[in-house]
Amino acid sequence: MERIHTTSRLHFQDFLHYPDIAVEAGTFAFVTGRSGAGKSTYLRLLNGSIPADPGCMFFRGLPLEEYQILPYRRQVLLVPQAVYLIQGTILDNFHFYYDARRQTRVEEERAAEFLRLCCLDFPVDTPCDTLSGGERQRVFLAIFLSLATDVVLLDEPTAALDEATARQVLDNIKEYCKQQELTALCVCHSPKLVELFADQVIVVGGEI
Amino acid sequence: MRGIIQLQIGQFLLIYLLLLVVLGVMRLCRIDQTRLLVVSSMKMTVQLIVAGLILTYIFEHPHPLFVVAYLGAMTGFSIHRVLGKNKDLNPRFRLVTGVSIALAGLCVLAYFVAAVVGESLFNPQYVIPVGGMVMGNTMTGVSLGVKTFRESLHDQRSKIEALVCVGASAEDILLPFVRQALETAMLPTLNSMVGMGIVSLPGMMTGQILAGTLPMTSILYQIAIMVAICTAVTCACFGTLYFGSKTLYDKKRQILQL
Numbered sequence: 461m462e463r464i465h466t467t468s469r470l471h472f473q474d475f476l477h478y479p480d481i482a483v484e485a486g487t488f489a490f491v492t493g494r495s496g497a498g499k500s501t502y503l504r505l506l507n508g509s510i511p512a513d514p515g516c517m518f519f520r521g522l523p524l525e526e527y528q529i530l531p532y533r534r535q536v537l538l539v540p541q542a543v544y545l546i547q548g549t550i551l552d553n554f555h556f557y558y559d560a561r562r563q564t565r566v567e568e569e570r571a572a573e574f575l576r577l578c579c580l581d582f583p584v585d586t587p588c589d590t591l592s593g594g595e596r597q598r599v600f601l602a603i604f605l606s607l608a609t610d611v612v613l614l615d616e617p618t619a620a621l622d623e624a625t626a627r628q629v630l631d632n633i634k635e636y637c638k639q640q641e642l643t644a645l646c647v648c649h650s651p652k653l654v655e656l657f658a659d660q661v662i663v664v665g666g667e668i
Numbered sequence: 669m670r671g672i673i674q675l676q677i678g679q680f681l682l683i684y685l686l687l688l689v690v691l692g693v694m695r696l697c698r699i700d701q702t703r704l705l706v707v708s709s710m711k712m713t714v715q716l717i718v719a720g721l722i723l724t725y726i727f728e729h730p731h732p733l734f735v736v737a738y739l740g741a742m743t744g745f746s747i748h749r750v751l752g753k754n755k756d757l758n759p760r761f762r763l764v765t766g767v768s769i770a771l772a773g774l775c776v777l778a779y780f781v782a783a784v785v786g787e788s789l790f791n792p793q794y795v796i797p798v799g800g801m802v803m804g805n806t807m808t809g810v811s812l813g814v815k816t817f818r819e820s821l822h823d824q825r826s827k828i829e830a831l832v833c834v835g836a837s838a839e840d841i842l843l844p845f846v847r848q849a850l851e852t853a854m855l856p857t858l859n860s861m862v863g864m865g866i867v868s869l870p871g872m873m874t875g876q877i878l879a880g881t882l883p884m885t886s887i888l889y890q891i892a893i894m895v896a897i898c899t900a901v902t903c904a905c906f907g908t909l910y911f912g913s914k915t916l917y918d919k920k921r922q923i924l925q926l
Contacts, residue, residue, distance in 0.1 A: 509832050511923055529922045534835035542826035560836040600830075607834065 464643050470516040488634050489660040491647045497665025499647045503613040507538040539604040541615040543597050551584040557603050574602040577632050594620040614646040630657050671880045732790040743770050746807035754814050760915035768907030773806045776900040802900045809901035813853030821926050838917035846909045853905040857898045
């Protein structure tokens with residue numbers, strides 16, 4: 461198996477220090493650790509939206525600094541914790557993010573597929589402001605998943621979901637990642653979900 | 669038409685009696701700003717007396733250096749006020765703001781005085797009052813623009829984060845914020861043009877009429893100054909926001925520092 465991502469003495473400023481991490485391609489890994497241990501920060505360092513010191517982060521054997529950042533961020537796609545959707549329908553939101561990447565817009569059928577993947581049984585022309593918090597989170601997740609090409613970083617993707625739905629969604633995502641040969645790193649607070657779905661557990665900030 | 673009546677000091681002081689009315693209303697409604705009222709009217713009086721004395725001196729001894737110094741002070745003060753209200757801008761953003769205000773204000777002023785009026789650029793009677801109006805409005809406009817820009821960046825952090833993650837360029841992310849702040853900054857000037865002459869006669873025109881200028885001449889000046897102000901506000905805000913927004917990230921790492 462190819463090592464897709466490794467770190468060496470990774471730290472953020474002076475207060476967050478990480479153990480050396482290695483993730484193999486195709487893994488569905490979970491990142492755990494107490495609150496404030498730097499789980500979200502780790503994902504942001506990994507997709508280059510906050511700066512890591514040179515020589516700490518490697519992706520497919522090359523230090524992160526050697527990549528062109530915008531294509532890299534698309535390849536190592538972070539789904540942030542804070543959901544942002546524009547006013548309009550679900551499909552409008554797909555278009556919003558595809559347009560932001562200057563990418564050809566998604567077809568309705570494909571958008572609908574990703575909604576189903578996230579356990580959303582809505583037509584794509586449903587207005588987003590009628591949706592609940594958990595539904596909005598899944599719309600957001602569906603859009604980002606449809607954009608994933610290589611690695612997907614999920615920052616508490618199931619935070620607003622009840623346990624049964626969370627389990628179903630993670631099950632679908634894991635299945636999808638396997639089909640598409642995607643690598644996933646997922647921050648999650650539920651030990652139960654971690655136990656159920658983790659191929660690998662990365663603990664940051666010491667034992668829980 | 670005749671020239672303006674000189675105010676006698678004794679009679680002039682009568683105007684301050686009106687402030688007692690303001691004070692009375694404030695007391696009645698328990699608006700706790702008595703201090704501000706006293707301080708601001710005193711500051712206004714002192715500052716205007718000083719300005720009057722300086723202008724009298726400059727008009728009696730016209731010299732290009734005086735005009736340049738006065739304009740410099742005016743420009744410096746405008747920039748200082750805008751930056752004072754936005755203390756945590758990064759140094760490059762501050763520089764961009766200063767250059768934009770100075771450049772836009774002074775260029776429009778020069779065009780107004782030299783090309784439209786056809787006067788010397790060092791004639792204090794034209795350059796100083798027109799400069800004051802242009803600079804004052806530019807200051808207000810840029811202040812509003814920068815404030816709107818920063819507030820909306822702050823309010824929409826989750827939007828910005830999502831767009832960064834999805835792989836949009838920093839430039840593409842910031843441009844809508846620039847556009848929106850520029851629009852907000854321009855609106856007061858545009859709106860003031862709409863009502864002009866219907867309800868109120870604008871300040872510059874009123875002044876000229878009181879001084880005995882023919883109304884048709886004074887409206888030409890008023891129109892000219894409004895267009896000049898609109899241009900200066902737009903250009904200064906555009907420069908500040910467009911080039912200022914580029915100081916918020918570095919191109920290589922595409923990391924936004926808001």
